[in-house]
Amino acid sequence: MSLDIYFQDPNTEAYLEIDGDTNITHNLNKIAQELCFYEILWRPEETVGLFKNPSRIRASEILPYYREALATVLEEGDTVKHLLPINGWGTLDCFNRVLTSCINACIKYPDSIIVISR
Secondary structure, eight states, X not given: OEEEEEEEOXXXXXXXXXXXXXXXXXXXXXXXXXXXXXHHHHOGGGOSSSSSSTTSOBHHHHHHHHHHHHHHHHHHGGGGGGGSOTTSOOOHXXXXXXXXXXXXXXXXXXXXXXXXEO
């Protein structure tokens, strides 16, 4: 099971082509919780007061939060290594890769709508 982050064209509702990987294993959700960005990745539509329309979050709105999450992983990742799944499915590099791909997609498609599939 995994989390998929899609970028949808606001006019056509087609999913946009993204460079990189925007799929992450649910095995890493404890790390996201510990580093305080679980809601931004897994449930952005449930965050209160962050977005104008939580059911249609634009990439330009979520971009600063993805950047903050990546900075947190890079700066504090060593403090949560004990939470890495023992089965090997999920690493801090997974977060780096997915967040970097999401950041690049937000820059490329700032008006796109974020769609989360859990």
